[in-house]
Amino acid sequence: MNSYNSLTDVELVEKFRTGDQTAWNFLYKRYERLIEAQPNYYFAKGTEADDIIVAGMEGFYEAVREYDANRGAFASFAGLCIGRKIQKLVDSANSRYNSLLNDAVPFPENEDDMIEFTGSSSNPEAIYLEKENSTELDRELKRTLSEIEYAVLAQRVDGLSYREIAKN
16 A cells, blocks of 8 residues: 555556556545635535535546646646536536526415515505505605605616616
């Protein structure tokens, strides 16, 4: 086992390619910190740190499988493969295609959650009280705010931006 510690990355890659699982274990151990540090540098909407680590592991495995000693240092190639695999995950997760899934809100299962979700109820009493509270709030705002402030607030509630309001 100690003999593996003295082997270079290239030698461990070659041993692994001949079926030596212990060589893989030693090689992976050398790069484990690099792979597990990757979530600190990337953000993929809708994923967890473990997803980024798994992508890094896949990239590392590809690096071991595809490495050609005649084309440069293994560490550089492994870093490149790990980074590319993670970047592919990030790009995919942050793409417009996945935005509907990433931004989705689960549909409420009961009426209490539905009220929270929609801001209204199908209960007539709750609807009446909501209207009454809304009317009372409107009266209080008119009493407290100046005409200009109230007009700006009303336009903001209608969805206008401050720039659009300023143009009016």
